[in-house]
Amino acid sequence: MKTAILRLLLVLVLSLGLATPAAAEGETAGWWNKEWSYRKAVTVDTSPSGVNVSGAIGRTVVLVRLHSGNFTFTDAMDNGADIRFVDSDDKTPLPYHIEQYDAATGIATVWVSVPNLTGGEKKKIWVYFGNKSAPVGADVPGTFDPDYTAVYHFSEKPGQPATDSTANANSAKVAPPGVDESGIVGRAAQFPGQGALTIDGSGSLAMTAGAPFTFTAWIKPQQLGGQQAIFARGGLAIGLNAGVPYASGPGISVSGNTAVKQGEWSHIAFVSDGKAFFIYVNGTEQGTAAGAMPALDGPISIGGATSQPYTGALDEVRLSKSARPAAMILAMAQAEGPGGKLVSVSETAEKQSSGSGVLSFIVSKLEPIDTVIIGLCMLLLIAAIALMTAKIRYLNAADKANKRFLRYFDAMRDDFRPLDQAEGVSPEEAAQLNRASPLARLYGVGFEELYERVVAAGARPLSSQAVNSMRAAVDSQFVKENQKLDHLVVILTIAISGGPFIGLLGTVVGVMTVFGGVAMAGDVNVNAIAPGIAAALLATIAGLACAIPSLFGYNYLNGRISALADQMRVFIEQLITRMAEVQANAAQAFNDQN
Incomplete structure (x- = not known):
C-alpha cells in the first residue's frame, strides 16, 4: 500500500514537469x-x-x-x-x-x-x-x-530423471550426474566424465536406413582433450575430437573446422538429409560430407559413451526425425x-x-530500493515546501506588522511608553503587534531597559555604560529574532545539497540491479535494459525535483531574511540613540528648572 502511494505521488509530481505521456502502441483494435x-x-x-x-x-x-x-x-x-x-x-x-x-x-x-x-x-x-x-x-x-522425437531441457531439480518434453515420453530412467544452475536456459546437466544418460529405444526413436535425422545441443566442455561423445547410438557417435565437433559411424565421417571454446557455451548440430551430412557450430555450417544414415536401434547414450566420456555441461538436447x-x-x-x-x-x-502511458509504465518498473529513495526525496521536498510556506507566511506577517508598528513608533516622537499605552493602540492590537512584529519586540525590550534606568538614575543623564547595557539587551533580542528566522532553514540546505546525491545513489543502484538482472536472464538487448534504466533515472529526477525548488526558495528566503535583519539593525541604532537623547534632554530640563 505504501509503495502504491509513493508511486502515485511520484506520478503526480513528475507530471507537472513532463509532457503528456504518449500512448502505448495504440488503441487495442482487437x-x-x-x-x-x-x-x-x-x-x-x-x-x-x-x-x-x-x-x-x-x-x-x-x-x-x-x-x-x-x-x-x-x-x-x-x-x-x-x-x-x-x-x-x-x-x-x-x-x-x-x-x-x-x-x-x-x-x-x-x-x-x-x-x-x-x-x-x-x-x-x-x-x-x-x-x-x-x-x-x-x-x-x-x-x-x-518431427521432434525427444527434447531435454534438463530443468528438473537435482536427483530427478531427465524428462522428454515431447509427446513421445522418451524420458531417462535416472537423473544426470550433476546439475549446472547456470545453463544456457535455466538449469543444465553436468557430466563429470562418467555417468552418461541412457534412453531406451522406442518406436518413436526408430532410425531406418537413409532416413533424415537432426541432433542439436548446447555444450560447455570443461576440457577439450581426446574424443568425447555427446550422443551415441549403435555405431554412431556425435561429439568433440580435441574440441572440434564431429560425427562418425558406419558410412559417416564429418567434422567441423574449428574447436569450440573450453568453459563457454556453444551450439552444435548434426544434420543428415539422406544425401549428405552437415556439422553446424553456433548456427554456422562448418563441415559437410556425402552419405546417408544407416539403420540404428537400441538405447541412446547422452553425455558420454564407452571409452569416450564427456566432461562438461549439456543443455537443450533435441533429436528430430527430419533434416x-x-x-x-x-x-x-x-x-x-x-x-x-x-x-x-x-x-x-x-x-x-485503452493504451498505457509511458510514464506509468516506467514507474511500474521501479526497483524497491529506488521506490524507497524516491519516497525519501519526495518527503524531503514536502518538508522543504512546508518550511518555505511557513517562512513566507511569517515574513509577510512580520513585514505587515512592522509597518503598522513604525507608524505608532513615529507618532510617539520622544514620548516613550509601553506599546499598549501608546495613542491609538488598543490592548488587543498591542498584543497582536508583539506577536507578529520583530520591531515591536525590540522596542519592548528597549523600553523596559530605559524604564529601569530612569527609575534608578532619576534626573541624571544616562551614562555610556547604561547606554551600552541597553544596547546589549536589545542586541540579545535581535539575536533571538535572527534565530527564529533561521530556524529549520537547514532543511532547505539538506534538500539542495543532499537531494541530487540521494537520487544519484538510487539511479546507480537501480542501473546495477538492471544489469545484474539482465545477466541472470541472459537477455542482452535494448528492451531488456531500457525500461529498468529509465525507471532508475526517476531517482535522479526525484533528487533534482527536491533540490531545484529548495534552491530557489532558499535564495528567496535568504534575501527577505537579510532585509528584515537589516531593518532590525537600523531600528536598534535609531531606538537606542533616541532613548539616550530623550533621557539626556529630560535631565537637562530638570536641572534648568532647579
Whole structure:
C-alpha cells in the first residue's frame, strides 16, 4: 500500500514537469479474450535487424525471455498460469510451455511454437496476461512439432530423471550426474566424465536406413582433450575430437573446422538429409560430407559413451526425425544464446480498451530500493515546501506588522511608553503587534531597559555604560529574532545539497540491479535494459525535483531574511540613540528648572 502511494505521488509530481505521456502502441483494435487485462507484442525478427536469416524456417520453437525489464510480473499470476501466446492474427492461441518462472526475482523463460516462420521478416505475436482466475494454459507436448522425437531441457531439480518434453515420453530412467544452475536456459546437466544418460529405444526413436535425422545441443566442455561423445547410438557417435565437433559411424565421417571454446557455451548440430551430412557450430555450417544414415536401434547414450566420456555441461538436447533447415538451426542458436536478437518483447503493455502511458509504465518498473529513495526525496521536498510556506507566511506577517508598528513608533516622537499605552493602540492590537512584529519586540525590550534606568538614575543623564547595557539587551533580542528566522532553514540546505546525491545513489543502484538482472536472464538487448534504466533515472529526477525548488526558495528566503535583519539593525541604532537623547534632554530640563 505504501509503495502504491509513493508511486502515485511520484506520478503526480513528475507530471507537472513532463509532457503528456504518449500512448502505448495504440488503441487495442482487437482483443483475443476479454478476460485477459493486458497484452504485449513479441517480435520474432529474422530480418537484418534481428538474426538476418534467409530461407524458409517453417514451424519452429522460439525462446521468449521475460524479466522485470520487459514484463510486469505483479500483473500476472505468481506461477504464470495465466500467460497465453496468440498468433499475429490475434485469434489463434499458440502452444507453449514454461521452463522457468520466478515472480520474486522477475525472471521467466518460455518456449513458444511459432508456425510458418520465414527468413527476412518481422513476425509479431502476442503474450496475454492479467487473468487471476485463468487455468494453467501450458501445453508441453504440443509445443514441439511431431518431427521432434525427444527434447531435454534438463530443468528438473537435482536427483530427478531427465524428462522428454515431447509427446513421445522418451524420458531417462535416472537423473544426470550433476546439475549446472547456470545453463544456457535455466538449469543444465553436468557430466563429470562418467555417468552418461541412457534412453531406451522406442518406436518413436526408430532410425531406418537413409532416413533424415537432426541432433542439436548446447555444450560447455570443461576440457577439450581426446574424443568425447555427446550422443551415441549403435555405431554412431556425435561429439568433440580435441574440441572440434564431429560425427562418425558406419558410412559417416564429418567434422567441423574449428574447436569450440573450453568453459563457454556453444551450439552444435548434426544434420543428415539422406544425401549428405552437415556439422553446424553456433548456427554456422562448418563441415559437410556425402552419405546417408544407416539403420540404428537400441538405447541412446547422452553425455558420454564407452571409452569416450564427456566432461562438461549439456543443455537443450533435441533429436528430430527430419533434416532441420540451416535457417532454423541459425535461428535456434541466435535465439537461445546470450544476447540473442531473434525475439524481443515490447517495452509497453497494452491494457484492454485503452493504451498505457509511458510514464506509468516506467514507474511500474521501479526497483524497491529506488521506490524507497524516491519516497525519501519526495518527503524531503514536502518538508522543504512546508518550511518555505511557513517562512513566507511569517515574513509577510512580520513585514505587515512592522509597518503598522513604525507608524505608532513615529507618532510617539520622544514620548516613550509601553506599546499598549501608546495613542491609538488598543490592548488587543498591542498584543497582536508583539506577536507578529520583530520591531515591536525590540522596542519592548528597549523600553523596559530605559524604564529601569530612569527609575534608578532619576534626573541624571544616562551614562555610556547604561547606554551600552541597553544596547546589549536589545542586541540579545535581535539575536533571538535572527534565530527564529533561521530556524529549520537547514532543511532547505539538506534538500539542495543532499537531494541530487540521494537520487544519484538510487539511479546507480537501480542501473546495477538492471544489469545484474539482465545477466541472470541472459537477455542482452535494448528492451531488456531500457525500461529498468529509465525507471532508475526517476531517482535522479526525484533528487533534482527536491533540490531545484529548495534552491530557489532558499535564495528567496535568504534575501527577505537579510532585509528584515537589516531593518532590525537600523531600528536598534535609531531606538537606542533616541532613548539616550530623550533621557539626556529630560535631565537637562530638570536641572534648568532647579
